[in-house]
Amino acid sequence: MNAVTFPELKSVAALPGPKSWPLVGGLLGNFPQINFAEFHRQLERWADAYGPTYRFSLGPRSLVVIADAEAIGVVLRERPHLFGRRAELERVFDELGFNGVFSSDGEDWKRQRKIVAMALNSAHLHKFHDGLLATTERLRQRWLEVAKADRPTDLCADLMRYTVDVTTQLAFGIDFNTLETDGPIIQQHLDKVFPMLSKRLGAPFPYWRHLKFRADRELDRAVDAIHQQIKVIINECRQRMAANPGLHQEPTNFLEAMIAAKETEGLAFSDDDIIANSFTLLLAGEDTTANTLAWAIKFFIDYPELFRQVRTEVDSVLGAELIPAHFTDIARLPAVEAFANETMRLKPVAPILVFDAKETVTLAGVEIPPGVAIVLLTRRIANRPENFSAPAQFQLSRWLEKAPAPDRVHNTKAFLPFGTGPRFCPGRNLALVEIKMVLAMLARNFEVALADPSVPVEELFAFTMSPTNLNVKFKSRAHF
Ligand code: HEM
Structure with missing residues (x-):
C-alpha cells in the first residue's frame, strides 16, 4: 500500500525572498531597496526572481507576496471573517479623518457598505443618466476648445475634473462643475492625499506621529480644506432636507441616505461617519476612474487600428448623436467595453492589494500568522500566460469572442481590477458607465495624439497607478 503524503506547510521565514540590507543591523528590512514610485513593479520583478509566493520586510514588518489566482481569490472572498484591510491602513485613514467604508472592518464596515452600495446601484445610475450626459458634454466642450486653440492639455487633470463632477452630483446631489471652473478646485487638495497615503503605508516607522515634514504639513492643510468643503456640502444637504421632509423617507442620493439613516433606529451614522464616507467616495471615485480612462486613451493612441474599430461601433450605435444619449446605448458598445477591460488587464489602477489575516491561515502552502501582511499581485496574474493567451498583447478580440478557442486561455478569475468577494x-x-461614456464621446468627436511623442509615459505608483506625462492634443473629427 502506498503511503499518502501531504506537502509540508512552509513557514514565512522559509520562503524565498530578497535579502535585507545590513543597514542599521537589518532594522529597515528591504525598505532601502524599494523605490515606492514603482513599488508594484518592484514586487512583480521579485515574483519573476522568487516565484509566486515569497516574503520581504519593511522595517519590523514581514510581508508575504502572493501571485497565484486561486490563493488570491481565497483572500478576497474570505472576508470579513478571515482577512481584512491592514490594521495600519485603518489607523492612517482614521488619523486623517476618513476612516469610512474602504478602511473600516467588521460590523462598522457592514452597515456603511450597505448604504454606499445602495447609492451606487444600477437603479440610481439609470436615473442619473441626464447628469452624466450633461457632464460628458462639458468635457466635450473643454476638448473642443483646446482642439480649436491647438493647445496641449493635461489629460489626467481633465479627467479628474470629470470624475469629481460626476461623483459629487451622484453621491451628494451637488454640481461642482470643475470642468468649467478656472479658479481653485477641490482636486488641488485631493491630489495631495494619495501620494502621502502611499508614503505613510510604506514607511518602516510612523515618523509623522513624532515629526512632521513639509509634505506632512501640506497633507494636513489639504485634508483640512477638504473637510471644510464637505461640511459645507453636508449643511446644504441638511437645509434641502429640512425644506423637503419627503427626502427623509425617500433619499435621492448617498448623502441624504446617510443623514436620513441617522434617524432610523439601528442605523445611526455619526457626523464623523458621514464626513469620512463622503471623503472616501470623493477619493475612491476620482483617481481610479480618471486614471483608467487616461490609460485607455493612451492605448487609443498606441493602437490606431483598434481605435478605428471602436469608432466604427460608436458611429453605428450613436447615429446622429455625439454622446451616448440613452442609458441603454451604453450596453450596446461591446468593443468599447472590451477596450476598457483590456486596459484594466494591462494597466489596472490597483495593481496590488494588501491585507491582514485575522488568525493564523494556510495560504498557497504557507502558514501565515496574524500580523504578517499579505500582498496580492493582482495585475501580475492577469498578465501571465497560464491565465491569458499572449498576455503582453493588447487584444480586443479576447473579450469579444463568445467562448475562447480551444487553444486560448481566458481565465476571468484572474481578472480582478475591481477586486472580488464581499468587498469588491x-x-x-x-x-464602467463613465469610462464607456467618455471613450465613446472621444471616438465619435476627436482624434487624439501625444503632445510630444518623445516624452515617455511611465507608470507611477501612489496608492493607485497613474500614467506620467500624459499631455495630449485633440483634433476635431474632420467631417463635423
Ligand atoms: C475604474 C475605476 C475603479 C477601480 C479600478 C476601482 C477599484 C477598486 C478596488 C480594487 C477596490 C478594492 C476591492 C476589494 O477589496 O476587493 C475598490 C474598493 C472600493 N471602491 Fe473602487 N474602483 C473604481 C472606481 C470607484 C468609484 C467610481 C467609486 C465610488 C464613487 C468607488 C468606490 C469604492 C469603495 C467605497 C470601495 C471600498 C469597498 C469596501 O471596502 O467595501 N470605486 N475599488
Whole structure:
C-alpha cells in the first residue's frame, strides 16, 4: 500500500525572498531597496526572481507576496471573517479623518457598505443618466476648445475634473462643475492625499506621529480644506432636507441616505461617519476612474487600428448623436467595453492589494500568522500566460469572442481590477458607465495624439497607478 503524503506547510521565514540590507543591523528590512514610485513593479520583478509566493520586510514588518489566482481569490472572498484591510491602513485613514467604508472592518464596515452600495446601484445610475450626459458634454466642450486653440492639455487633470463632477452630483446631489471652473478646485487638495497615503503605508516607522515634514504639513492643510468643503456640502444637504421632509423617507442620493439613516433606529451614522464616507467616495471615485480612462486613451493612441474599430461601433450605435444619449446605448458598445477591460488587464489602477489575516491561515502552502501582511499581485496574474493567451498583447478580440478557442486561455478569475468577494468595488458600475461614456464621446468627436511623442509615459505608483506625462492634443473629427 502506498503511503499518502501531504506537502509540508512552509513557514514565512522559509520562503524565498530578497535579502535585507545590513543597514542599521537589518532594522529597515528591504525598505532601502524599494523605490515606492514603482513599488508594484518592484514586487512583480521579485515574483519573476522568487516565484509566486515569497516574503520581504519593511522595517519590523514581514510581508508575504502572493501571485497565484486561486490563493488570491481565497483572500478576497474570505472576508470579513478571515482577512481584512491592514490594521495600519485603518489607523492612517482614521488619523486623517476618513476612516469610512474602504478602511473600516467588521460590523462598522457592514452597515456603511450597505448604504454606499445602495447609492451606487444600477437603479440610481439609470436615473442619473441626464447628469452624466450633461457632464460628458462639458468635457466635450473643454476638448473642443483646446482642439480649436491647438493647445496641449493635461489629460489626467481633465479627467479628474470629470470624475469629481460626476461623483459629487451622484453621491451628494451637488454640481461642482470643475470642468468649467478656472479658479481653485477641490482636486488641488485631493491630489495631495494619495501620494502621502502611499508614503505613510510604506514607511518602516510612523515618523509623522513624532515629526512632521513639509509634505506632512501640506497633507494636513489639504485634508483640512477638504473637510471644510464637505461640511459645507453636508449643511446644504441638511437645509434641502429640512425644506423637503419627503427626502427623509425617500433619499435621492448617498448623502441624504446617510443623514436620513441617522434617524432610523439601528442605523445611526455619526457626523464623523458621514464626513469620512463622503471623503472616501470623493477619493475612491476620482483617481481610479480618471486614471483608467487616461490609460485607455493612451492605448487609443498606441493602437490606431483598434481605435478605428471602436469608432466604427460608436458611429453605428450613436447615429446622429455625439454622446451616448440613452442609458441603454451604453450596453450596446461591446468593443468599447472590451477596450476598457483590456486596459484594466494591462494597466489596472490597483495593481496590488494588501491585507491582514485575522488568525493564523494556510495560504498557497504557507502558514501565515496574524500580523504578517499579505500582498496580492493582482495585475501580475492577469498578465501571465497560464491565465491569458499572449498576455503582453493588447487584444480586443479576447473579450469579444463568445467562448475562447480551444487553444486560448481566458481565465476571468484572474481578472480582478475591481477586486472580488464581499468587498469588491461598489463603484464598479458607475466607473464602467463613465469610462464607456467618455471613450465613446472621444471616438465619435476627436482624434487624439501625444503632445510630444518623445516624452515617455511611465507608470507611477501612489496608492493607485497613474500614467506620467500624459499631455495630449485633440483634433476635431474632420467631417463635423
Ligand atoms: C475604474 C475605476 C475603479 C477601480 C479600478 C476601482 C477599484 C477598486 C478596488 C480594487 C477596490 C478594492 C476591492 C476589494 O477589496 O476587493 C475598490 C474598493 C472600493 N471602491 Fe473602487 N474602483 C473604481 C472606481 C470607484 C468609484 C467610481 C467609486 C465610488 C464613487 C468607488 C468606490 C469604492 C469603495 C467605497 C470601495 C471600498 C469597498 C469596501 O471596502 O467595501 N470605486 N475599488
